[in-house]
Amino acid sequence: MSAIIELSGISKQFPGVRALDNVEFSVEPGETHALMGENGAGKSTLIKVMTGALQPDGGTIRLAGKEIRPESPGAARAAGIGAVYQEVNLIPTMSVTKNLTLGRLPRKFGLIDWSAARAIAKAKLARLGVDIDVERPVGSYSVAIQQLIAIARALEDDARVLVLDEPTASLDANETERLFEIIRDLKARGLGIVFISHFIDQVYRISDRITVLRNGRRVAVGTVEEIPSLKLVSLMIGRELEHVEHQRPSTETVTSSKPILTAKSVGRRRLLEPFELDLRPGEVVGLAGLLGSGRTETAKLVFGAIRHDSGEIAIDGHPSSSHSPKSSLMAGITFCPEDRKSEGIVPELSVRENIILALQSKRGWLHLLSRKEQERLTAEMIAALNIATPDAEKPVGQLSGGNQQKVLLARSLVSNPRVLILDEPTRGIDVGAHAEIVTLIRQLAAKGMALLVASSELDELLTVSHRIEVMRDRRMVGEISGAEATREKIIQTIAAAS
Amino acid sequence: MSTPTPGTPASPKPAAEQAQPSALKALLRHRLVWPILALVLVLIVDAIISPGFFQIRIVQGRLFGNLIDILYRGMPPAMIALGMAVVISTKGIDLSVGSIIAVTGAVMAWRIHEGDSHYVILLTALCVGLACGLWNGFLVSVLEIQPIIATLILMVSGRGIGLMINLLYGGTNPSFTSPLLQGLSTGNLGLVPTRLVVGAVMxxxxxxxxxxxxxxxxxxxxxxxxxxxxxxxxxxxxxxLSAYLISGLMTAVAAIILTADTHTSDPVTSGLYSELDAILAVVIGGGSLAGGRIYLDGTIIGVLVIQALTTSILTSGLPPEYNLVVKAVVVLIVLLLQSANTRAAVVSLLARRKG
Structure with a gap:
């Protein structure tokens, strides 16, 4: 069978980095081809070359046997290559119709023919089995529906290739299943699908073949049977994965010590039911629950980023009267938010400035850390957390996601906290960094820090937690101690509560 | 509609860019290069069209010359622009600085008329600036109104408030004399104009x-x-809040110098369009209206570019009617040079020529 799209000998050089080095990649009609690699392996660059967002320095792209050189995403789409990215590229305030027909609105007597436009929008969605009110603004729909609208927009009538870049990152299990059905349906119609995801189990559920990139080179290609998951992971990170999973931390060391932070029936109306929580030195408390169960809110409330309107938070036994990020920081409590981009990093500021920010605000504006001190602390953190950056003055916005996450951790750690609150510390980062962060959490606890870790990944929680608090519908529904915690037990606890 | 474009081998351009020695590129990428280049360019044009432009003489015990004049006239805008740079770095903007000058000037003239001590008036003027800054800062930080709207309120009302203060004692553009204030504004310390010393301290x-x-x-x-x-x-x-307070205070310093210079409170025209020059200076200096960075050195150079331009148009003998348009054209060129896209084009053009 001949490939529907075939990239051969693709190279792309960026200043200082060879992003792609003579890469081969092809997709056959009716095939889902997963493109795997760590952050910085060259996945995004390859996708951008394929969709015309970047011009390659060398190599050819053939679409159904004919050589093409897409100059822009628009040209690529017109040629039959559609792409949907993780961050949905729709205009949230505009209607579904406008989003789907923008740029090629049907006209009648020189005026826009809105009823024809609506029909086009409906037809585009119908191909994906979606039936929604096309007059409502896109922003009023859930992320899952928005994703489907974005796919509908990417698919021209004669589309032959669809690129899906982390399409499931913000979808729950049901929504993911629905997306997979649509992918299977598109496959059946002969489209070639390029699938990028860091959820390895999803890759195996939906893909036929896998191409693995590392440092801009293709290191492997094969069917899913030829590349089992353990091999895949070691291909991606270039070394054998040490088996960190499910080595439970021992529990006996910590239960006796006095808590640093105590939450007594703390809650906030319409947001979070009152809950009890103790954070003890040397102990990792996990927050488990489904999307929207209140994990993030709990973490933020404990930190003071959300004000509680009932109950009391005490630090070292003293009630904290005005609990805020600033007061928490002063008491030695730091927080790494889930949403790196909007709440975490300050993108224009350098790695150094981002790392010292919390420590500096703890010291106050008058006591500026000397430049030498700043550089020393930054160098220490870059070495300790293995942050990949050419130098400490690089704007953080230019680092990869995993390294941004490490910079955030460094910002917390450099202020020498007693309590560290982590919300989704490993979201969207690559396998290598993931393992490093898990190891780090354990080391910190072993040194006597109290940690609160909210995560949607149960395996991660099981690996690090001494105790897991289970959330459901904005309520803490159960506590499972480390020894007896299993995946099944957590799921049962979520299911049993009602 | 889906005709694939026939392919050609990739161009070797990036390889050439790679081979280019990086010293020139590094220099061209330095953020102060374009503003300084613009300033030098304006001064070179001056040197060509008006001989003796760079002459500095000592007249009546003080320095005189076009360069001194640029610094002298550039001092009040520099104060405003520095305050503006602080506000802009927070993703804000302060449109009210012109009106703060009007209000501060009106209060000064009024208190002089009432016979306050001129040292008290100096303090009062600074407090008026701070009060205006407090108002803006309150709207932006506590009420979370968008800065452009929040400061628009004082921008619109400030000149009216100035006129109302003038009415308090029946004056329309009342004039005054004050040895202290005028000494600060137009006097000199040794050879150096006093206001340059004040500016340097600020x-x-x-x-x-x-x-x-x-x-x-x-x-x-x-x-x-x-x-x-x-x-x-x-x-x-x-x-x-502090950012707007600083902007208010710096503007008050400019207002004291400007008001003492004109000997009068003229709320309708004093400091007119000064907010635009200040914003422009910040932007020429490399600041972004999206916030996140503050460049004090760049801002000062930005002020000098604008002031040098104004002075050179005046000395060139070009009719003053041309002033604004010529200024706009030069500013446009500077901003074009600064845009990342044009810059990349220039850098790669230079690289190609060399390679």
Missing amino acids: IVLVWLLVRRTAFGLFLESVGGNAKSAWLSGVSSRLIL
């Missing part, structure tokens, strides 16, 4: 505050990502 104070305390880091973190700064323990509200 510049050093702002620089100390921004670069020798953590205030600069907090400003930039609030401007770059306010939520993140807040979660890192930075009191975003207080930082925002």
Whole structure:
């Protein structure tokens, strides 16, 4: 069978980095081809070359046997290559119709023919089995529906290739299943699908073949049977994965010590039911629950980023009267938010400035850390957390996601906290960094820090937690101690509560 | 509609760019290169069209010459622009600076008329600037009104308030004399105009505050990502409020110099369009209206570019009617040179020529 799209000998050089080095990649009609690699392996660059967002320095792209050189995403789409990215590229305030027909609105007597436009929008969605009110603004729909609208927009009538870049990152299990059905349906119609995801189990559920990139080179290609998951992971990170999973931390060391932070029936109306929580030195408390169960809110409330309107938070036994990020920081409590981009990093500021920010605000504006001190602390953190950056003055916005996450951790750690609150510390980062962060959490606890870790990944929680608090519908529904915690037990606890 | 374009081998351009020695590129990428280049260019044109432009003489015990004149006239705009740079670094903008000049000037003339001590008036003027800054800062940081709208309120009402203050004692554009204030504005200390000394002191104070305390880091973190700064323990509200207070205070300094210079309170025209020159100076100096960075050196150079331009148009003998248009054209060129796209094009053009 001949490939529907075939990239051969693709190279792309960026200043200082060879992003792609003579890469081969092809997709056959009716095939889902997963493109795997760590952050910085060259996945995004390859996708951008394929969709015309970047011009390659060398190599050819053939679409159904004919050589093409897409100059822009628009040209690529017109040629039959559609792409949907993780961050949905729709205009949230505009209607579904406008989003789907923008740029090629049907006209009648020189005026826009809105009823024809609506029909086009409906037809585009119908191909994906979606039936929604096309007059409502896109922003009023859930992320899952928005994703489907974005796919509908990417698919021209004669589309032959669809690129899906982390399409499931913000979808729950049901929504993911629905997306997979649509992918299977598109496959059946002969489209070639390029699938990028860091959820390895999803890759195996939906893909036929896998191409693995590392440092801009293709290191492997094969069917899913030829590349089992353990091999895949070691291909991606270039070394054998040490088996960190499910080595439970021992529990006996910590239960006796006095808590640093105590939450007594703390809650906030319409947001979070009152809950009890103790954070003890040397102990990792996990927050488990489904999307929207209140994990993030709990973490933020404990930190003071959300004000509680009932109950009391005490630090070292003293009630904290005005609990805020600033007061928490002063008491030695730091927080790494889930949403790196909007709440975490300050993108224009350098790695150094981002790392010292919390420590500096703890010291106050008058006591500026000397430049030498700043550089020393930054160098220490870059070495300790293995942050990949050419130098400490690089704007953080230019680092990869995993390294941004490490910079955030460094910002917390450099202020020498007693309590560290982590919300989704490993979201969207690559396998290598993931393992490093898990190891780090354990080391910190072993040194006597109290940690609160909210995560949607149960395996991660099981690996690090001494105790897991289970959330459901904005309520803490159960506590499972480390020894007896299993995946099944957590799921049962979520299911049993009602 | 889906005809694939026939392919050609990839161009070797990036390889050539790679081979280029990086010293020139590094220099071209330095953020101060274009503003300084613009300033040098304006001065070179001056040297060509009016011989003796660079002459500095000592007349009646004080320095005289076009270069001194540029600094002299550039001092009040520099004060305003520095305050503006602080506000812009927080992702804000202060449109009310022109009106703050009007209000401050009106209060000064009124209190002089009432017979206050001129030292008290000096303090009063600074307090008026701070009060205006407090108002703006309150709207922006506490009520969370968008800065452009929040400061528009004082921009519109300020000149009216100035006129009303004039009415308090029946004066229309009342004139006054004050040895102290006029000494600060138009006098000289030894050879040097006093206002240049005042300006230098203020510049050093702002620089100390921004670069020798953590205030600069907090400003930039609030401007770059306010939520993140807040979660890192930075009191975003207080930082925002301080930014507008500083803008108000710096504008009051400019207002004292300008009002003492004209000997009168003229709320309708004093400081007119000064907000635009200040914003322009910040932008020429490399600042972005999206916030997140503050460049004091760039801002000062920006002020000098604008002032040098104005002075050279006046000395060139070009009819003053051309002033604004020529200024606009030159500013456009500077901004074009600064845009990342044009810059990349220039850099690659140079690289190609060399390689």
